[in-house]
Amino acid sequence: MTADAFLFWFLAIVTLVSGLSVILNSNPIYSALCLAMTMVGVSALFVTLNAYFIAGVQLIVYAGAVMVLFVMVIMLFDLKKDLQTFARGMFTGGVKLASVGLIAGLVVGAIKSAELFTEKVADNPVTTGNGMESTKALGQILFTKYIFGFEALGVLLLVIAVGAVALARSKGGTHEQ
């Protein structure tokens, strides 16, 4: 086994084990911390694909921002009661099975349709370099071909910010005035 293959398998196992412990842990805080570990593992897997900037973004945005929010919010609200109401019973079991089936169908469908709708460019477009070339290529394509998507994303983020503020101020929060 080459060093690269060993690294890939090591990272894949770390990522999958932490991903599994997200759903097998009954304590939401440990689950959230394991999810953060999964994000870090995915970031390292991006590095093995030579996608350095994406790996950094995965680390900054997902591991450093989104998961911090999750952990903070779970720590704020004691979720023990909700856990017990949702953990047992025939109805809950049915819902669980249905959601697993739905998600599996979505994943398979996404993989199938990805083959249908995207043209395959090359097997491995970026294999060398220290990350600068691929980041510059990303910038080139983002600010020419996908410029409208980029601007629309700015508007979308603005809408999310407004929505979050509105939700936090609505009645029933912890900060009633």
Place this chain on the structure above:
Amino acid sequence: MGMGKDIFEITVNGLKLVVIFLMMVQAVPILVWLERRGSAFIQNRLGPNRVGPLGLMQLLADAVKFLTKENFVPDTAKPLLYYAAPVFALIPGAVAFSAIPMSTPIQIGVFEMFGQSWGPYTFLVQGYDIGVGIVFILGVSSLAAYTLLMAGWGSGNKYSLMGALRASAQTISYELALGLSIVGVIMMYGTFNLTDMTMMQQGPLNFSFMGYTVSSPYLPNWGIFFQPLAALLFFTTTFAESNRLPFDLAEGESELVAGFHTEYGGFKFNMFFIGEYGHMMIASGLMALFFFGGFGIPFVSVVELQEWAAGVTATATGASALVAGLHFLSFMVKFSFFLWVFIWVRWTLPRFRYDQLMDFGWKTLLPWALANTILTAFIIYAASL
């Protein structure tokens, strides 16, 4: 894996990483001593001066005291997180600091060992050269928020939890201004790579603007002259990132006992301390690197120094080692200066109130960082016309 092509290179690179980590850990007691003596100097006191010359043996005495403290876990704590937090506190600082270039590489020629000839090597004076250096350092140091949350929640104490929430809210708020203040720097250098940035700051001040070339032999070609606002914003936000005064709301003693490490004592507390000083070291290293020429010696370019060293020493290995040593000294001078500024500011400014802290981050630093980005983009664009 990028660690080297044979067993010798891999071993040396691995040892280098360990040495850098141990250097960071060893620097902490010295900095604590410096901080105590420095604060005494600033406040017109004496400071620790009984144990050994100038109180230097105080470091050893502290270490012994930390080791003899009993191992205490409160009843309400979650043992796994309670123990994992101090260990995790060491990781982001050391991993990020290893990516900072501290000198030019050392070239080692062909030599014989164990009846075998070992090929020429190039060893970097840094843990590893990450292509996208800044993004990596930002990403890794953003993981430090987990240390706070793990410690705060794992202690099972409400002061710890409140301290952790405050600290992480503060860290993430200032991370915005931190990330944005670097955009101007990246735009100016046009690279994420930290070594390339250093190389661009060699020699005397020299730039071209709208077709004119401006140069001054009296000033070094440092980033601070191109991005003064970014330097100020960056340095301010790193104070908040490392949870130091005037931003140490996380451990506001009068309100929260000691913040997220209320329940920690002995060596576990010491490890949080190492983590905090690790953030200071990253901040000082990056400050020197972005705005003060990194390992470069003012007015002397790397090539000039290499030519001079080749005349002084006989072998190429010796010359590259001499050049690397001089650059390392230059880096250490700048690095220590910024560490001293950290201590200086701590004993000069009072603590913010929490709403002032948040206002300062969101309503002062963030708009100014945005203004700096727009201004830099405009000037770079105008200069190219």
Place this chain on the structure above:
Amino acid sequence: MPLGGVIFIVIFIALFGAFLLWVASKTGGKPVYNTIKYEPYECGLPSVEKKDTKVSVKYYLTAILFILFDIEIIFMYPWAISFRDFISTGGGAFVFISMMVFIAIFIFGLFWEVKSKALEWD
């Protein structure tokens, strides 16, 4: 990128830290159990069991606004790095203006949040 080195140093620090904790637990004095001593620290008062600690929703709001702005800032990085390339290939004005539009949306969002007092701590 030397990923192997990063993983190596992370594992090394984790083991080193665990070793330090183990050494400290061996050299330290024998813990003597005492119910009051092992209570969480509460400034000397009997500790109050927290059932539902009320924490300001501002923490959540700060964190979610941080994520949104962080994503916007991350998008400036590829722009900043390829800005000089765009200028040299003649697309400078277009890229400059498109980023200014993006930053204008950013500033509008920040302005709106300051105006709506979402960032006020009291």
